Amino acid sequence: MRHAKKSLMYSVRVVATYAVLTLLVLCVVLPLLWVVSTSLKPSTEILSIPPRWIPSAVTFEHYSRVLWDSSIPRYFGNSLMVGAMATLFALVLGGAAGYGFARYRFKGNRPLSLFMLFSQMLPLTVLMIPIFFMLQRLRLLDSPIGLAVAHLILTMPLVTWMTRSYFLSIPRELEEAAQIDGCSHLKALAVVILPLAAPGIAATGIYAFIMSWNEFVLASILTSSDSSRTLPIGLTEFSSMFEVDWGSTMAASTLISLPVILLFLWLQKYFVQGLAQGGVKG
Numbered sequence: 486m487r488h489a490k491k492s493l494m495y496s497v498r499v500v501a502t503y504a505v506l507t508l509l510v511l512c513v514v515l516p517l518l519w520v521v522s523t524s525l526k527p528s529t530e531i532l533s534i535p536p537r538w539i540p541s542a543v544t545f546e547h548y549s550r551v552l553w554d555s556s557i558p559r560y561f562g563n564s565l566m567v568g569a570m571a572t573l574f575a576l577v578l579g580g581a582a583g584y585g586f587a588r589y590r591f592k593g594n595r596p597l598s599l600f601m602l603f604s605q606m607l608p609l610t611v612l613m614i615p616i617f618f619m620l621q622r623l624r625l626l627d628s629p630i631g632l633a634v635a636h637l638i639l640t641m642p643l644v645t646w647m648t649r650s651y652f653l654s655i656p657r658e659l660e661e662a663a664q665i666d667g668c669s670h671l672k673a674l675a676v677v678i679l680p681l682a683a684p685g686i687a688a689t690g691i692y693a694f695i696m697s698w699n700e701f702v703l704a705s706i707l708t709s710s711d712s713s714r715t716l717p718i719g720l721t722e723f724s725s726m727f728e729v730d731w732g733s734t735m736a737a738s739t740l741i742s743l744p745v746i747l748l749f750l751w752l753q754k755y756f757v758q759g760l761a762q763g764g765v766k767g
Contacts, residue, residue, distance in 0.1 A: 517742070524548065524735035531731050547732035548740070556711050557737055560719035563629055564698055565744075567715055570633035571697040572690050575644045578637075580686065583648030584674075588657070598649060605642040609702055612638065620707060627709050635707055636697040644689050651685030652678070687752050695745055716741045 519538075523531055524547050526540040551557050586598045616635050617626075625631030655678060663673035679686070701717040708714045720737055723730040 520735045520738050520742075523731060524739050526732065528732055547730075547736035550730075550733050551737045551740065555719070555722055555733070555737075556714075557716070557719050557722075557740070559711055560714055560716045561740075563713060564715040564717075566629045567633045567636065568694045568697040570630065571636035571640060572693040574633065574637045575640045575693045576648075576686060576690055579641045579644030579689075580648045582641075582645045583650075584652050584678075586645070586649045587652035588660075598646065601642040602646045605646075609639075613703065613706060616703065617706060626707060627713050629713050632704060632707050632713060632715070633697070635703045636700055639700070639703075640693040640696050644693055647689045647692070648682070648685065651682045651689075654685075655681050691749060691752055694748065698741075698745055 522538055522540065525543045525545070526537070527542060527544050527546075530537055530540055582601075586594060616638060620626050620631045620635065623631070625634065659677055659681070660673050663677045664670065668676060698715075699717060700715075704715045704718050708718065716737075720734060720741075723733040723737065
């Protein structure tokens with residue numbers, strides 16, 4: 486009797502767990518499917534009542550307008566450039582800082598690393614004004630490099646903390662053994678430590694790139710011309726005071742989401758390994 490009761494309780498927990506997970510998946514997937522569906526509908530069906538999930542006739546007119554009659558292709562290149570620079574700078578600088586916090590013991594190590602994580606909790610509105618005046622003084626306003634520097638300020642604290650956790654999960658003895666075998670400190674870092682930390686670095690790079698790719702507030706303040714505006718700003722091109730072109734907006738949203746989705750699918754294995762690796766020790 487007791488065994489049957491435990492089996493029943495286990496079955497109920499399994500069913501409840503899968504029900505909650507299914508609900509969460511639907512909450513994530515259904516809005517994405519609606520965006521794609523709307524981007525393929527004729528303009529006359531977008532605001533139809535009742536709403537239609539499946540368009541009566543698939544059309545690519547909205548994608549054509551986005552690709553050929555808007556500035557989205559240029560913004561795409563700007564976003565790619567800014568995201569790549571911000572990610573590269575964050576991994577190099579934040580990774581070096583994370584390695585230093587993980588391997589070297591000095592006074593204030595722990596408080597300083599916690600302070601960097603605390604800076605991530607500051608509201609963006611607190612950082613906007615000093616970032617604006619700093620870039621203005623450096624003459625980097627309205628430029629991809631200036632926007633990449635601003636995104637670096639946002640991403641580097643958490644990148645430093647994450648890479649610190651990954652380096653802590655790698656035994657120091659491996660590095661010392663490589664040095665005993667004749668490797669210099671830098672060679673041991675390049676040959677032994679970085680390959681082992683690659684999954685974690687990949688996960689961190691995905692985070693930094695996605696954050697830069699989707700960032701809107703700083704991009705809207707620090708850029709003013711098509712030569713430096715990014716994709717989130719480009720979405721506002723399809724709306725005016727009295728009208729919103731929902732078909733083109735949804736088509737542009739689909740195109741903006743594709744690179745991030747493909748990047749995640751490509752590096753999914755490393756992302757999962759990196760999350761597991763960072764949770765070992767920290």
